[in-house]
Amino acid sequence: MAAADTILRAENIGVRFETSEGPVFAVDDLTLDVRQGEFLSIIGPSGCGKSTLFNVIGGLLGGYQGRVTVAGETIAGPHKAIGMVFQEESTFPWRTVIDNVAFPLELAGMTKQKRAERAQHFIKLVGLDGFDNRYPGELSGGMRQRVSLARTLASEPKILLMDEPFAALDEQTRLLLGDKVLQIQQQLRQTMLLITHNITEAVQMSDRILVMTYRPGRAKRLVEINLPRPRSSEIVGSEAFGRYVAEIWNDLREEASRGMRDEEEHALHHHSGGAP
């Protein structure tokens, strides 16, 4: 049963893909509650169906078992309450920073002046003021990801869903951007759901972390992170932080090595040309 402050619920989610080597269960019977205003991370080894789950919750993937509800309402397809930030670079290269961020406002039919004001607010929020009229091609990877973040925030989603948004960035930029996201989350009291394979990132940001198993992706354990807020990347050095990281790595190691073995076997069969 969902708690009273649950804003998003994914219930008994199952996703099966047909491949040439038979069906693969990407996600199996996974249930997840996201509470209003919390930062929840989903962590798991590669191939555990994290991104599949992201697509299910974001409404980009159909044909799954179970259901996704937002504030009690079952959703099918993309929903305006859910804003998505993607792993790959997803800014529109033909639009300036401000026009990128104003994109959802333009769709909502806002007047030009009003949406410029709103867009500027979100550009400032992600710390890109002064870059309004630049094109993404003129910015660094980290800055472009912040443009994507601002664009999604501008649509004022109830839940911000992020799929490894900083995976392509270097570790230092990633930590600093993590700070930025935390700051924004605290400022807006934004509910955030982060998909990641990075333990440090997950512990740095989250109130709770869901650890997933390797294929089929199931919920292995839900870890509450009782670190003080407001947080910043400085917390990375603390003893409590280290304990959480170790604890989660303990859970993950088994899954990750299972994944690795599986991949090795797969590669072996393919190279020897034999049947699985």
Add this chain to the structure above:
Amino acid sequence: MSGSAIARSNAAPKLLGFVSVLLFFAVIEAVIRAGWLNRYIVPPPSEILGSFYRIIAEEHVLRRFLFTTAECFAAGVMITVFGVGLGVLLQRYELLRRACETWVAALAAAPVVLAYPLFMVIFGRNAVTIVMIAFVAALPAVILKTIEGIAGTRRVLLNVGKSFNLTPAQQFWKIQFPAALPVIFTGLRLGLIFALINVVGVEFLINYGGLGQLIEDLAERYDLAGTYAAIFFVILVSVLFFMALERIERWLRPVD
């Protein structure tokens, strides 16, 4: 200004290009004057330069230049409207694309210009024939590049559109089309090259209209210096279109 400062400046490539061309002509001139090249096959550049006044004053090359430019412009507008339009249509309807793409690709390689008698029967010996042949010859490149550009839109950009709940029309106009523009412009550039070649070629073949006809006239009279000077104006048409196209592209997509 020091040597390295000149190399870094914006004017350097243009200057180098200009000097290279001058140098090339100087070498040709020297080779002809030395008698290593027959001046009745390749006229010396100085003679070509001297013939400019003649072809401007006596052969009305400027009027012909405008005529050829207008024909190219007409063909250019047509390949943009129909080429991009058909490309979009084929991209949108899978069955249609799979049915037609091979034929369009085959047409791209076909020497359409050889069908000029057919066009003359249909349209007469006039500018319409010239524009239509150029149009048909240039169309496939634009269609194929439009299909390629739209199909090549990055998946994540389409997902961004979906996540914002765009309608199919919005998805196309706000994401796929602008994302495809650089590739579409490559198609238009190719198309304009084909169009210009065909315009001048057909003018030459049917002895009608602008620069192509003039080149044919001058060559018939064995006025080689004049012929080369007229070819210079053909190049000018091409340069003009390329510059215009680049302007339009920069205006539509300022930075990539």
